[in-house]
Amino acid sequence: xxxxxxxxxxxxxxxxxxxxxxxxxxxxxxxxxxxxxxxxxxxxxxxxxxxxxxxxxxxxxxxxxxxxxxxxxxxxxxxxxxxxxxxxxxxxxxxxxxxxxxxxxxxxxxxxxxxxxxxxxxxxxxxxxxxxxxxxxxxxxxxxxxxxxxxxxxxxxxxxxxxxxxxxxxxxxxxxxxxxxxxxxxxxxxxx
Amino acid sequence: xxxxxxxxxxxxxxxxxxxxxxxxxxxxxxxxxxxxxxxxxxxxxxxxxxxxxxxxxxxxxxxxxxxxxxxxxxxxxxxxxxxxxxxxxxxxxxxxxxxxxxxxxxxxxxxxxxxxxxxxxxxxxxxxxxxxxxxxxxxxxxxxxxxxxxxxxxxxxxxxxxxxxxxxxxxxxxxxxxxxxxxxxxxxxxxx
DNA sequence: AGAAAAAAAGGACATTTGTCCCAAGGTGAA
DNA sequence: TTCACCTTGGGACAAATGTCCTTTTTTTCT
Numbered sequence: 184x185x186x187x188x189x190x191x192x193x194x195x196x197x198x199x200x201x202x203x204x205x206x207x208x209x210x211x212x213x214x215x216x217x218x219x220x221x222x223x224x225x226x227x228x229x230x231x232x233x234x235x236x237x238x239x240x241x242x243x244x245x246x247x248x249x250x251x252x253x254x255x256x257x258x259x260x261x262x263x264x265x266x267x268x269x270x271x272x273x274x275x276x277x278x279x280x281x282x283x284x285x286x287x288x289x290x291x292x293x294x295x296x297x298x299x300x301x302x303x304x305x306x307x308x309x310x311x312x313x314x315x316x317x318x319x320x321x322x323x324x325x326x327x328x329x330x331x332x333x334x335x336x337x338x339x340x341x342x343x344x345x346x347x348x349x350x351x352x353x354x355x356x357x358x359x360x361x362x363x364x365x366x367x368x369x370x371x372x373x374x375x
Numbered sequence: 376x377x378x379x380x381x382x383x384x385x386x387x388x389x390x391x392x393x394x395x396x397x398x399x400x401x402x403x404x405x406x407x408x409x410x411x412x413x414x415x416x417x418x419x420x421x422x423x424x425x426x427x428x429x430x431x432x433x434x435x436x437x438x439x440x441x442x443x444x445x446x447x448x449x450x451x452x453x454x455x456x457x458x459x460x461x462x463x464x465x466x467x468x469x470x471x472x473x474x475x476x477x478x479x480x481x482x483x484x485x486x487x488x489x490x491x492x493x494x495x496x497x498x499x500x501x502x503x504x505x506x507x508x509x510x511x512x513x514x515x516x517x518x519x520x521x522x523x524x525x526x527x528x529x530x531x532x533x534x535x536x537x538x539x540x541x542x543x544x545x546x547x548x549x550x551x552x553x554x555x556x557x558x559x560x561x562x563x564x565x566x567x
Numbered sequence: 568a569g570a571a572a573a574a575a576a577g578g579a580c581a582t583t584t585g586t587c588c589c590a591a592g593g594t595g596a597a
Numbered sequence: 598t599t600c601a602c603c604t605t606g607g608g609a610c611a612a613a614t615g616t617c618c619t620t621t622t623t624t625t626c627t
Contacts, residue, residue, distance in 0.1 A: 265504060572625070591605085
């Protein structure tokens with residue numbers, strides 16, 4: 184549920200040490216919005232440490248969380264290919280350490296470094312693979328089942344993530360999430 | 376809503392004429408399942424003509440349609456990178472003409488042909504960009520609004536696609552879709 | 568430490584959507 | 598051509614979820 188990609192970090196740190204390409208480091212406090220939907224940016228980020236959420240806000244101000252990004256996940260990369268505005272906002276949940284590449288550097292790496300090229304390609308493919316079953320499941324099963332599924336993927340779920348974010352990830356209201364959590368709790372107790 | 380990518384077709388046809396790489400052609404009748412979820416395949420397909428649906432079937436037999444594929448869209452490509460089983464079934468809706476590459480050929484093209492590499496990269500990025508707002512919209516708006524949105528993207532919607540497929544794309548039952556269509560019709564009439 | 572703001576929890580009711588039916592019209596295969 | 602089988606359309610009711618609002622608890626800021 185909180186996605187990671189250790190290979191990508193390891194390779195990026197090697198590149199950075201190597202010094203041939205310019206790769207910067209940044210640190211953000213929790214609740215910092217790094218990318219804002221519908222704006223234009225010139226950098227690609229890779230998470231070194233921490234968790235961020237990537238989400239779309241609609242006209243009514245509702246957030247829909249696309250994914251939670253953990254170590255080794257990149258963001259801002261889609262705009263290297265499409266030259267368009269960012270579709271998702273990205274906001275840190277915990278303290279966040281990232282590396283950043285300018286579009287120019289990122290393009291150079293894609294063209295000149297086949298390992299990097301392959302890492303990016305696989306990351307994009309994995310993103311697609313990951314999302315398909317998730318949305319399918321969300322539509323087909325009630326909220327309680329979705330919570331159980333998330334808890335099995337990420338046991339610390341309710342300790343680390345605010346209720347609002349969990350609800351926005353599943354695509355329901357906080358009220359409904361609470362109702363479902365209560366339902367699960369009473370089911371667990373009746374088993375004793 | 377029915378996605379296309381003319382550039383990819385044009386380039387593939389050029390490659391095929393050129394003859395350096397082995398690219399095959401196939402034709403499928405409507406309702407032919409070309410890829411079946413959870414199986415392993417060794418080819419990547421590119422649609423030359425026609426429409427196919429790409430969908431996940433859950434344990435209860437419910438279909439959830441990921442996307443409708445039109446000219447220039449590829450499928451089976453994710454498995455080149457992850458070496459895993461296919462997550463989606465792909466079934467033709469109309470007559471379907473496709474080109475196919477073996478994984479081996481596809482990998483060779485990715486490595487040796489930077490234009491091809493870039494086309495694939497951009498296709499993956501577009502797939503991600505495309506899906507994000509769609510799922511967000513689906514969760515946030517009632518069925519009627521979703522139908523209106525789809526009709527504006529693809530006016531022939533209800534003529535070409537079976538009701539069941541439209542419902543499975545929006546992620547609702549046929550019953551609910553019919554109710555919404557009826558609601559829209561009566562609203563249109565009351566405007567006269 | 569104390570005030571203000573945000574997050575969590577939940578009651579009451581409305582609305583949406585699903586489930587389970589059944590019936591009519593079309594389509595295809597023997 | 599006839600029969601089986603889809604597809605479409607919809608009635609009646611049940612279940613899930615949303616909306617609106619209030620209260621309590623926790624966090625944040627000064």
